[in-house]
Amino acid sequence: MVALNQADLQAEEAHIADQVKTSLAEFESQRSSLIPILQMIQQRHAYLPAAVLDVVADYLGLSAGEVFGVATFYNQFRFYPPGRNPIKVCLGTACHVRGGDIILENFERKLEIKEGETTADREFSIERVACVGCCALAPVALVGETLHGKMAPSKVEGLILRIAIEREKEEREAQRAQKSDNDSNPS
Numbered sequence: 001m002v003a004l005n006q007a008d009l010q011a012e013e014a015h016i017a018d019q020v021k022t023s024l025a026e027f028e029s030q031r032s033s034l035i036p037i038l039q040m041i042q043q044r045h046a047y048l049p050a051a052v053l054d055v056v057a058d059y060l061g062l063s064a065g066e067v068f069g070v071a072t073f074y075n076q077f078r079f080y081p082p083g084r085n086p087i088k089v090c091l092g093t094a095c096h097v098r099g100g101d102i103i104l105e106n107f108e109r110k111l112e113i114k115e116g117e118t119t120a121d122r123e124f125s126i127e128r129v130a131c132v133g134c135c136a137l138a139p140v141a142l143v144g145e146t147l148h149g150k151m152a153p154s155k156v157e158g159l160i161l162r163i164a165i166e167r168e169k170e171e172r173e174a175q176r177a178q179k180s181d182n183d184s185n186p187s
Helices: 006-026 031-045 050-060 064-073 093-097 100-111 153-184
Strands: 085-090 124-129 141-143 146-148
Touching (some): 006 031, 031 050, 050 064, 085 100, 093 100, 100 124
Parallel strands (some): 085 124
Antiparallel strands (some): 085 141
16 A cells, blocks of 8 residues: 555645635635644544645735644644545553554554555554543554554554455445346346
């Protein structure tokens, strides 16, 4: 797996920027609207594309650096699209002491992306988190909404393989359903 194709990402960001331009009319053109605007974009698109930050800066009469500075200050904002299976590796004290960094490295190596990136097929993204509050289960990783405690390097490949198998199963079932629909509705 490789990181996202830059040309595809730029095209997507340009499309999102066009959508955001029309949504900005919901907000007053003043500095106090910045965080609500960023939150709206994050909620609708799951991340803050770079091209959109420029659009917001122009609308509010701020520099792109000011908008980026505010967005990077708050860890609620993402700058890359998340994968369908976001992986969050806890690196709080308990998880770090028990090898959380090794778990993170194994996910990065297996998926061939770095922390903060998304695979080209948008199936996975990886990020580090400060603490998920399950210190007794350290080290911990969240895959989607599912908590995986007592992680070991050997579990990383199994988790990724399980997700791939589930995705293939869903695709086969969808193909069967489509074939069944086509057979029952001949043209």
